[in-house]
Amino acid sequence: MQPVEQRDEVEMLSLMLLIRRFEERASQQYQAQKIGGFCHLYIGQEAVVTGAIAAIRDDDYIITAYRDHAHALARGTSADACMAELFGKETGCSRGLGGSMHFFDRKNHMYGGHAIVAAHVPLAVGMAFAIKYRGEDRVTLCFFGDGAINQGAFHEALNLAALYKLPIVFICENNLFAMGTSVTRSTSLRQIVDRAEGYDIPGEIVDGMNFREVRDKVAEIVDSIRKEPHPAFLEMRTYRYRGHSMSDPASYRTKQELEKYRLDDPITRLRAQLTREGKLTNEQFDLLDKRAKETVLAAVKFAEKSPQPPLDTLYDYTYADGATELGDHRPVERAQEQGEGAPSPSPD
C-alpha cells in the first residue's frame, strides 16, 4: 500500500473552519431549542481530529466519545447530515435516533459517537483485532478525553491491545478538564502519557493546537503500525473554549486561562503558517470562511426542512432481522390501531 497522500493544507484549514462554524451554529440552534439533549462542542480542539484525519487513509477506522461532531465532519459526513442528526431528523447521520452524542457513518468508516466514558475504548480494540484477524493493513484511531483514562474499560482495553499487538492509535484529547474536574484533581500521574508506559505502549505528547505537529506525528506512527501492527498512544494537549456541554458556563477556570489558549488558536496558527509561506492570502481565507458559514447555514435549513422519523418505524431498528415477537409490548402499534399516534408531518 502507498503511504497516505498528504491532504492539501488549505483544504484542511477549510475543514477546521467548517467544524468551528458548525459548532457555533449548533450552539445557537441549541439555545433556540431546535436541538435537544446534551450537546458538547469541539471549539478549540479542531487541530486534533483534522491533523489525525490528514494522516490516515479513507478506509482506516475511527471511533470517538461524545464530543463527536467534528470527527464525523472530518471523516466526510456532510454538514447537512450532522445538523439534521442534532435536530433529530430522519435525514440525520443516525436517522435522528442517535443525537449529538451518537453520530455514526458506516460509509465513511466513522464508528461512533459513544457516550459512556471509555466504554468505546474496548470497541476500538475489537476493531483493531478484526484488522489483524483479517491480515489487513488498516489502522484504528481511537479518540477519547482525559476523563476516560481513569475508567476500568480504558485500562482493560490498553492491556488487551498491547497483549495482542493490535494496530491502534489511542489518541487522548487532553483538554485539561473532565467535565468540571481538572486533570490535576482526577489523575494521579504528572502526565497522562505515562499511562501508556504502564502497558508497554509507546507514547508521546503532541501539541494538539498545532495541525502540522498532529498530522506529522500521527502519520509517523501510522506508518510504523502498517509495517508491523502495534498499539501507540498520543497525548494531544488541547483546550476547549466552551464549557463541557451547553449547560456549563465553565466557571471552574479563569478568563486568563481561556485567553491564553485563544492566543494559540489552531485555526489562526495554521492560517499564519500558510500566509507566511505564501500559500494563502487574506482574501482566500475570507472566502473559505464565508463558504464554511454558508455550508452550515444551508445545513440548518436542510435540517429544518427534513422530516421527522416516522412513528411507524419505531420498532424497525431494535433487531437487525426485523421486529421480534414482542407480544403485548407494542404500544405504538396498539395506539395506531385505535387511530391515535399516527405519524404526523414535520411541524417545521
Place this chain on the structure above:
Amino acid sequence: MREITYRQALNEALAEELERDPNVFLMGEEVAEYQGAYKVSHGLLERFGPRRIIDTPISENGFAGLGVGAAMVGLRPIIEFMTFSFSLVAFDQVVNNAPNMYTMSGGQFNIPITFRGPNGPAHQLGATHSHATENFYASVPGLKVCTPATPRDAKGLLKTAVRDNNPVLVLEAELLYSSKGMVEPPDEELLIPLGKAEVKREGSDVSIICYSQTVPLALKVADQLEEEDISAEIVDLRSIKPLDEKAIFDSVAKTHRVVIVEQDHPFCGVGAEVCYRIQKNIFDALDAPIIRVSQEDVPMPYNERLEKAVLPNADKLVAAVKQVCYA
C-alpha cells in the same frame, strides 16, 4: 440419534460454526490452553489454532467490548463468560453497547455477537457466583436470551445464536453440563430457532412452564404427579426473549391451570412476564390463579441446607401444582 452430554453438544456446536464461517472466533478466559473452565471448548485450540480460539486476561469488560467492536466491522464473535455472574463486570458492554448500537446508528451497525457461559445457581458457590441473569438481560430491548435445558437444545440453539445478526445470550447451566440426551448425528445440521418453546411432556391437568435447570426438575415432578393421577404438561420455554406466547397459550388453553417454575428471583422474574401475558390474553381459560415457584428473595447462602431451601425444588413444585389443581 446418539446420546451425548450437554457439554459435548455445546462443543460440537462451536466446532461446527467455527468450521462453517471463518469470521467466527471464540474468546474468553481459559477457553484455549486450559480447554475451558468447564471443558466446553475442549480440543478447539488444537483444531482451529490460537488465531480463532483466544485466551484473555481476566478483563470481562475489556474482552466483551472487544467482541462488540469486532462485530461492528463484520466478525461474528463468540464471547465466553466463565459464568454469567462475571458478566456483571461487563454489564455496560452487554447492555449499553451491544444492543443499543443498531438503534443509535439508525440501523447502520448490527452486532452479531454471542455471549455464552453457565448461568444460574450451581452448588454452594455462594452469593457472588450464583446469579441467574435471565431476567436482567431479557428486560433489555435489542438482546435475545435463550436457556437450553437439554443437549439437543444446547447444540441447536447455540448454532442458531452464532448465525443470528443480533446480540444473543446463550445461558447454559453448570449443573447440566454432564447431563445426557439424544442428539442428531454430527452430519445432520441441527438448528433450533430462537423464540420456540417445546412441550417436553404432554399432559392435561396442569401446565408447568419451565426453562433451563428447572426443566429436569419439572419432568421429575411430572412423574411423581402421575402416580397421584395428576397429568402435568411440561412446557420448556427454551428462549426467554423472544418468548413463545403461542406455545404457552396453547398449553394453558388445554389445561386451564398454570405453575411457572423459574431459576431466578421472584421480583420482576421471568415468571412475572409470563403471568402477565397469560392473564392479559387468555384470562377466561384460567380455572385457578397462576402460581410461581422461584428462588427465595435472598442472596444465595453458602450453607448447603440453606441453599436447598432457597432453590425451587420438587416439594415446592408439587405443592404449587396441588394448589392450582385444588387437589
